Structures are given as structure tokens and as C-alpha cells.
Amino acid sequence: MNAPLPRTAEVPIVRPNQTPLGELHLAALVASAAEKSQAQPGIQLLMDLVAADMQKVNELILSKAGSNVELIPIIAKHLIDSGGKRLRPMLTLALADMFGYAGNGHVILAASVEFMHTATLLHDDVVDESDMRRGKLAARKLWGNQASVLVGDYLLGQAFKMMVDVGSLEALRILAEASAIIAEGEVMQLGAAKNIETSEAAYLKVIEAKTAALFAAASEVGPVISGQSPEICAAARRYGMDLGLAFQLVDDALDYGGSSADLGKQVGDDFREGKITLPIVVALERGSDEDRAFWKRCLEQGDIRDGDLDHAIALLRRLGAIDETIRRARHYGASAIAALEALPDTPHRQALRDAVEFCIARVS
Amino acid sequence: MNAPLPRTAEVPIVRPNQTPLGELHLAALVASAAEKSQAQPGIQLLMDLVAADMQKVNELILSKAGSNVELIPIIAKHLIDSGGKRLRPMLTLALADMFGYAGNGHVILAASVEFMHTATLLHDDVVDESDMRRGKLAARKLWGNQASVLVGDYLLGQAFKMMVDVGSLEALRILAEASAIIAEGEVMQLGAAKNIETSEAAYLKVIEAKTAALFAAASEVGPVISGQSPEICAAARRYGMDLGLAFQLVDDALDYGGSSADLGKQVGDDFREGKITLPIVVALERGSDEDRAFWKRCLEQGDIRDGDLDHAIALLRRLGAIDETIRRARHYGASAIAALEALPDTPHRQALRDAVEFCIARVS
Numbered sequence: 029m030n031a032p033l034p035r036t037a038e039v040p041i042v043r044p045n046q047t048p049l050g051e052l053h054l055a056a057l058v059a060s061a062a063e064k065s066q067a068q069p070g071i072q073l074l075m076d077l078v079a080a081d082m083q084k085v086n087e088l089i090l091s092k093a094g095s096n097v098e099l100i101p102i103i104a105k106h107l108i109d110s111g112g113k114r115l116r117p118m119l120t121l122a123l124a125d126m127f128g129y130a131g132n133g134h135v136i137l138a139a140s141v142e143f144m145h146t147a148t149l150l151h152d153d154v155v156d157e158s159d160m161r162r163g164k165l166a167a168r169k170l171w172g173n174q175a176s177v178l179v180g181d182y183l184l185g186q187a188f189k190m191m192v193d194v195g196s197l198e199a200l201r202i203l204a205e206a207s208a209i210i211a212e213g214e215v216m217q218l219g220a221a222k223n224i225e226t227s228e229a230a231y232l233k234v235i236e237a238k239t240a241a242l243f244a245a246a247s248e249v250g251p252v253i254s255g256q257s258p259e260i261c262a263a264a265r266r267y268g269m270d271l272g273l274a275f276q277l278v279d280d281a282l283d284y285g286g287s288s289a290d291l292g293k294q295v296g297d298d299f300r301e302g303k304i305t306l307p308i309v310v311a312l313e314r315g316s317d318e319d320r321a322f323w324k325r326c327l328e329q330g331d332i333r334d335g336d337l338d339h340a341i342a343l344l345r346r347l348g349a350i351d352e353t354i355r356r357a358r359h360y361g362a363s364a365i366a367a368l369e370a371l372p373d374t375p376h377r378q379a380l381r382d383a384v385e386f387c388i389a390r391v392s
Numbered sequence: 393m394n395a396p397l398p399r400t401a402e403v404p405i406v407r408p409n410q411t412p413l414g415e416l417h418l419a420a421l422v423a424s425a426a427e428k429s430q431a432q433p434g435i436q437l438l439m440d441l442v443a444a445d446m447q448k449v450n451e452l453i454l455s456k457a458g459s460n461v462e463l464i465p466i467i468a469k470h471l472i473d474s475g476g477k478r479l480r481p482m483l484t485l486a487l488a489d490m491f492g493y494a495g496n497g498h499v500i501l502a503a504s505v506e507f508m509h510t511a512t513l514l515h516d517d518v519v520d521e522s523d524m525r526r527g528k529l530a531a532r533k534l535w536g537n538q539a540s541v542l543v544g545d546y547l548l549g550q551a552f553k554m555m556v557d558v559g560s561l562e563a564l565r566i567l568a569e570a571s572a573i574i575a576e577g578e579v580m581q582l583g584a585a586k587n588i589e590t591s592e593a594a595y596l597k598v599i600e601a602k603t604a605a606l607f608a609a610a611s612e613v614g615p616v617i618s619g620q621s622p623e624i625c626a627a628a629r630r631y632g633m634d635l636g637l638a639f640q641l642v643d644d645a646l647d648y649g650g651s652s653a654d655l656g657k658q659v660g661d662d663f664r665e666g667k668i669t670l671p672i673v674v675a676l677e678r679g680s681d682e683d684r685a686f687w688k689r690c691l692e693q694g695d696i697r698d699g700d701l702d703h704a705i706a707l708l709r710r711l712g713a714i715d716e717t718i719r720r721a722r723h724y725g726a727s728a729i730a731a732l733e734a735l736p737d738t739p740h741r742q743a744l745r746d747a748v749e750f751c752i753a754r755v756s
Contacts, residue, residue: 097579151545155538174519177541178578181515181548185572188552192565200564201556208549214542215461 071113071386074379078121081135085117088139092186103167103179107146110164115275115383116246117142123250123264126376133194133253140203141246143187148210148242150180155214156301199249206245213237222302222328224320228309232273235280240272247271263370270364271384277357278391280305281350284341285391296337302327306356310349319343354391361388435477435750438743442485445499449481452503456550467531467543471510474526479639479747480610481506487614487628490740497558497617504567505610507551512574512606514544519578520665563613570609577601586666586692588684592673596637599644604636611635627734634728635748641721642755644669645714648705649755660701666691670720674713683707718755725752 075082093104117138124134152158153166154173160166168176184207191200217234220226247268251261283298284307298305304327312323325331326340344350361384368377439446457468481502488498516522517530518537524530532540548571555564581598584590611632615625647662648671662669668691676687689695690704708714725748732741 095576095579097576097583099579099583100576151541154541173537174582175579177515177518178575178582182572182575182579184545184548185568185570185575188568189565189572192561192568195561197556197559197561201553204549204552204556206549208546208553211542211545211549212459212461212464215459215463215539215546218538218542219461219463 071115071118071379071383073375074118074122074383077376077379078118078125081121081125081138082114082118084132084135085114085121085138085142088135088190089142092139092143092190093183095182099171099175100179100182103150103171103175104146104183106164106167106170107149107161108142110161112145114142115387116145116242118383119243119246119268119271119380120250122376122379123247124254125250126372126374127251127254127256129250129254131253133196133199134250136190136194137199137203137249137253138246140187140190141242141249143183143190144203144207144210145242147180147183147187148214150176150183152214155218156297158297158301160297194253196249196253198252202245202248202252206241209237209241213239213241217303220304222330223304224308224312224323224328226304226309228306231304231306231309235273235276236269239276240269243272243275244269259370263367266367267364267371267380270360270367271387274357274360274364274384275387277306277353277360278387280307281353281357281391284344285350296340299326299337299340300332302330306353307344307349310352311344311347314347314349315343319347354388357388357391361385435479435482435743435747437739438482438486438747441740441743442482442489445485445489445502446478446482448496448499449478449485449502449506452499452554453506456503456507456554457547459546463535463539464543464546467514467535467539468510468547470528470531470534471513471525472506474528476509476526478506479751480509480606482747483607483610483632483635483744484614486740486743487611488618489614490736490738491615491618491620493614493618495617497560497563498614500554500558501563501567501613501617502610504551504554505606505613507547507554508567508571508574509606511544511547511551512578514540514547516578519582520661522661522665524661558617560613560617562616566609566612566616570605573601573605577603577605581667584668586694587668588672588676588687588692590668590673592670595668595670595673599637599640600633603640604633607636607639608633623734627731630731631728631735631744634724634731635751638721638724638728638748639751641670641717641724642751644671645717645721645755648708649714660704663690663701663704664696666694670717671708671713674716675708675711678711678713679707683711718752721752721755725749 089108090105093108094101120138120141121134149161150167153161153168154176158166159169166176167179188200188204191203194200213234213236216230217238220230220234244265245268248261248265251264256264280298283295283305285295308323308327312320315323322336322339322343326336364384365381368380371377371380453472454469457472458465484502484505485498488501513525514531517525517532518540522530523533530540531543552564552568555567558564577598577600580594581602584594584598608629609632612625612629615628620628644662647659647669649659672687672691676684679687686700686703686707690700728748729745732744735741735744
């Protein structure tokens with residue numbers, strides 16, 4: 029990373045015998061699991077508000093994923109059709125629409141953001157040697173690593189071409205920066221993989237770069253092309269960044285506890301790939317020497333035997349590592365909601381607040 | 393490809409019993425092998441003209457390939473140090489300097505072009521499963537496919553960030569377009585690999601996209617940021633495109649006849665990878681049924697035995713396929729030189745003319 033990221037790295041790990049989130053009072057803004065069961069938060073309001081624009085985004089995506097080179101639209105369509113929620117482009121649309129943005133630039137940037145994300149997924153699957161993506165066979169399993177690398181490159185090129193059409197150098201700068209940072213985060217993760225000495229600070233830098241940076245950029249470009257003040261743009265960016273962190277932490281927790289049907293991937297993918305995620309960092313800090321030897325064998329040496337995943341999940345639960353990860357997600361979710369206070373009180377703001385709760389409710 | 397490419401596809405194959413290049417009178421502009429031996433053309437003039445700017449490009453490349461993520465500068469430095477001629481950035485510099493461009497934008501764009509090229513090399517090596525690159529072990533052999541994919545992505549992101557700094561949306565459009573087209577060409581090549589039915593037209597589309605498009609873009613952005621007319625910009629683009637085609641055809645010929653020391657890779661890489669290049673297309677058209685069975689076994693089925701490469705080279709020479717490929721390279725070289733006529737008569741123009749002859753002299 030070019031800049032230090034003290035804010036995220038400074039959050040201390042809360043011990044099981046401490047009052048959870050004692051110092052993280054913002055978390056109260058996020059519905060607790062109990063409240064959630066009474067009033068299920070969702071992204072329906074967000075989807076409704078951007079529905080007309082999202083239709084245009086989808087049309088643009090299909091048209092720009094086209095190519096006379098047959099394999100490109102086939103692979104692009106496979107990914108685009110495979111049912112992602114399109115959360116990132118919705119952020120761009122809502123955060124432009126909130127300011128009454130009248131042009132077509134938010135639609136184009138939203139499609140660019142989704143292309144960047146899709147390109148990342150294609151390359152991630154190659155890097156992680158994944159077999160599944162969103163409940164379907166990964167593109168690399170169907171068409172090979174080579175095609176996944178190259179179609180990812182194509183989509184990235186198309187994304188930048190589309191951004192140029194919008195004509196905002198500032199939006200281009202933000203998204204190009206995100207593109208470099210995402211790749212940097214992935215390289216960092218490569219270095220952290222299979223290394224149980226990975227610190228929480230190092231882990232947070234990884235997810236800030238590989239996941240949250242695109243949420244942040246997708247959010248920031250909305251007010252940027254609407255000509256809003258630096259303060260407003262910064263608040264939108266902070267919302268996206270913190271939402272992205274919460275989103276990734278929830279994903280990390282789900283990988284050891286969600287149902288594979290919900291997540292669209294098998295439980296235990298991170299475990300099998302030797303990824304050091306926050307649940308593992310917490311478990312390593314709280315566990316015994318014997319536990320440490322277990323993580324070392326499984327994650328560093330890749331020596332995974334029958335029953336190890338079940339043992340890992342039991343261990344994470346016993347040490348409160350999953351709960352701790354979810355508490356962190358709530359913390360960042362609350363911080364995202366707090367950032368919204370600087371934005372105008374429109375239905376979009378409520379929708380963006382709901383989106384945070386939706387992300388966290390996936391695991392609560 | 394989004395647009396048809398009739399110009400390159402319409403060049404007919406010249407039969408061995410025809411007068412070589414009878415209809416390609418422009419080729420006379422390029423020094424023949426005999427003339428060359430008297431007055432060795434070189435890129436010294438080009439290198440001298442852009443030396444001061446190239447120093448700035450090299451400094452910028454080193455600074456922008458930096459990252460706190462250790463693996464990134466290591467891999468980037470490995471590639472950047474490995475002795476590429478930096479032909480593409482020299483084109484950008486010369487074609488801005490020719491018009492007295494006074495800013496720093498040409499230096500930044502030249503560095504961006506080199507980053508785009510380096511990113512392509514990293515991804516190519518993964519796609520081709522290459523072991524060597526410019527006479528050194530390929531990055532993927534030293535640090536793995538994963539790091540090569542991701543560091544390529546990082547350099548591409550950095551390239552776009554740098555382009556934004558220049559502030560020319562038109563230059564951004566040209567380079568973003570090239571980025572998408574290069575990837576499209578690589579996917580096309582994937583489809584053409586191991587398919588001996590590949591036509592010359594299909595082959596030319598591949599190399600126009602995967603190689604010539606970046607030469608064209610690197611050349612065009614020089615006059616673009618210098619505020620030149622559309623005609624001048626188009627001439628610079630045509631120069632780059634035709635030079636790129638000539639360059640790739642020479643590479644294809646060298647793969648069956650150059651010395652590995654000159655090329656920085658082993659002879660026969662294309663053969664072993666089942667790549668259908670122009671020498672093969674010509675040989676298939678001119679050869680016997682028995683020859684066809686040989687190419688099919690080696691290139692389509694990948695069943696390569698001791699002595700097959702020697703047999704392939706002997707066959708290509710006997711059928712005049714290498715000479716035919718070099719004649720094509722001369723044709724495009726001549727066309728590149730003709731395009732220069734539209735540009736001002738400065739030392740840069742002479743240097744760009746010499747650069748064409750230099751590229752072709754590699755094989756003559």
C-alpha cells in the first residue's frame with residue numbers, strides 16, 4: 029500500500045471476557061440479531077430506487093461484454109448471469125441519484141465498476157485455484173485458466189474505455205487508483221496466505237485493498253460526477269470503504285459457518301486455500317499451543333485430513349472467533365452508517381443504511 | 393474485433409514461382425538484405441533523439457513500479473531490467489518531440505505504454521506456459537502464475553493512473569481501447585492455437601490486435617497530446633500499426649530461424665506451444681498431404697518427437713515459408729515508412745524510418 033491505513037488497523041481485538049464492543053458505541057446503530065428478526069432489513073428500497081437506472085446498466089453490460097471473439101461474451105455472460113447482487117453498481121447509482129444527477133454518466137460508471145469486479149473475480153479464481161463461483165462452476169474450470177486471465181483483461185480494458193466516455197478525469201483517477209490497489213491487495217494476500225504469523229493489521233490492510241477499495245470508489249464517483257463538495261465525496265467514500273470492510277468480514281465468517289447454498293460457495297474454501305482471515309487471526313491469538321499446531325499443519329502445510337474442517341469450525345466457535353469477526357463487521361457497518369450523516373436526508377440515504385444492515389444480516 | 397480489418401487481410405500470399413512482391417512496390421522502400429549489409433540501419437538515431445526523455449521514463453517506471461508490497465517491485469524490476477529495447481515508449485516520445493511538445497505528458501504516457509506492455513508479457517507467459525522471457529526465466533517460473541497475474545493487474549492499474557495524470561481524455565481513450573483490443577487478440581489467438589485450419593486473414597487479425605494495436609496507440613498519442621490534426625494523428629497511428637505488424641512477422645520468422653541468443657528465447661517456442669503463425673499458414677497452403685499430417689500431429693495434437701523441430705524448420709525453408717513471412721514483414725515495413733510521408737521532415741522522421749529497418753534487419 030502506498031499510504032498507511034492506521035484507522036482500520038487500530039481497532040483492538042475484544043477479548044471474550046470483555047463487554048463486547050464496549051468502546052464501539054457506534055455499533056448500536058446497527059440492528060442486533062434480535063432486532064433483525066423482528067424487522068428484516070433488506071436491499072429492497074435500494075433496488076427500487078435504482079431500478080430504472082439498473083436496467084440501463086444491465087443493458088450496457090450486455091452490450092459492452094460483446095465481442096466478435098466468441099469466447100468473450102460466453103464467459104462474460106456466464107459470470108454476469110450468475111446472480112451477483114450488483115451491490116457495487118447500485119452504490120454508484122444511488123449516490124449520484126441522491127444529488128439529482130441528470131446525465132448518463134452514473135450508469136456508465138456503474139457498469140464499469142461491475143466490469144472491474146467481474147475481471148477481479150475471473151483473476152481471483154485463477155489465483156485461488158477455485159472450482160466454484162456463486163454456486164456455479166468457476167469460468168476457469170469450464171474454459172481454462174488462460175481464457176479467464178484474458179477475458180478478465182478484456183473486461184478491464186472495456187471498463188476503462190467506458191469510463192473515458194463519461195469524461196470525468198476525477199472519476200477516472202478514483203477508479204484507476206482502485207484498480208491498482210485491488211491488485212496490490214491480492215498480492216498482499218498471496219504473501220499472507222499460509223502464514224499464521226499474519227497480524228490483524230496486515231489482514232485488515234489486505235481486505236481494505238482487495239475488497240473495500242472498490243466499494244469506496246464505486247460510492248465516491250457518484251457525488252464526484254454530481255459536482256459535490258470534497259466533504260460530501262469523502263463521506264461517500266468512507267461509507268463505501270466501511271461497508272466493504274463489513275462485507276468482507278461477514279464473508280470471512282460465513283466461510284466457516286454459513287450454508288453453502290446462501291453463499292454460493294462451499295463452506296471451508298478459505299480453510300482449504302490456507303487463507304488467513306480474521307476468524308483465524310483471532311483463534312490463533314486466543315488458542316492453545318496445541319491449537320496453533322493444528323492451524324499450522326492445516327493452513328501453512330496444507331496437510332488437511334478428514335474431520336479437520338469440522339474441528340476448525342468447532343475451535344473457532346469455542347474461542348468466539350466467529351462472533352468476534354461478526355462484531356468487527358458490525359463495527360464497520362456502524363461506521364458506514366455514521367458516514368451517511370453527512371449526506372442529504374433522502375430515501376437514498378435510508379436505502380444505503382438498509383444496505384449495511386442487509387450485508388451484516390447475511391451472517392447474524 | 394469490433395471492426396473488420398480488410399486492409400491487412402487482403403494482402404494475397406505470393407507463390408514461390410511468382411515474382412516476389414510483384415504488386416507490393418512499396419517494399420522497395422525498405423532496404424533489401426544486400427543493401428542492409430552495406431549500411432546497417434539501427435535505432436541509434438531514435439535512441440539519441442529521445443535519450444533525455446527516456447531517462448525520465450526510466451525513472452518514472454522505477455518509481456511507479458514501487459509498492460510497499462515487496463513482491464511487486466521485485467517482479468516489475470525483473471522484467472523492466474531484462475533488457476527490452478523500449479521501442480514502444482520511444483515511439484511515443486519521438487512522435488511528441490517531433491511536434492515540439494513541451495510538457496511532461498509524453499514521458500508519462502511512454503511509461504504507461506511500457507507498463508501496459510509489461511503487464512501483457514506477464515499475462516502472456518501465464519497463458520502460454522512459457523519458461524523463458526528475453527533470455528531469463530519467466531516471472532511465472534520464479535514467483536508463480538498467481539503473482540504474474542496479479543502483478544500484471546497492478547501494472548495495468550498503475551498505467552491507467554498515470555494516464556489520468558496527463559489529463560488528455562483522447563489519449564486515455566486510445567490507450568484504453570488498445571488495452572481491450574490486446575486482450576481480444578490474445579483470446580483470438582487462444583482459439584486459433586492448435587487449429588491448422590486458421591486462415592491468413594484470421595492470423596493477421598490476431599497479430600494486429602495482440603501486437604500492432606499497442607504500437608499504433610503508442611505512436612498516435614504523441615501527436616494527440618501535441619494537438620495535431622486528425623490527419624497527422626491517423627498517419628502516426630498507421631505508422632505504428634504497420635510497424636507492429638512487421639515486428640510481429642519478423643518475430644514469427646525468428647522463432648523458426650533466429651538464434652536464441654538474439655531473440656532472448658529458444659527457437660521453436662511457437663512450435664512447441666502449437667501456435668499457428670504465418671510461416672505455418674504458408675507451409676500448410678504450399679505443402680503436401682504428408683506435410684499436413686506432420687503439422688497436424690505436432691501442432692494440433694501436441695505430439696512432438698525428437699527431430700520434429702528440425703524437420704519443421706527444413707520444411708518451412710524448403711517451401712519458402714520463412715522468406716514469404718519476411719517479405720510480408722517488408723511489405724508492412726514499407727507501408728509504415730510511407731505513412732511517415734505525412735509527417736514533418738525532421739530528424740525524428742528519419743529515426744522512425746530507421747526503426748522500421750532495424751526491426752526487419754533482425755531477421756534479414
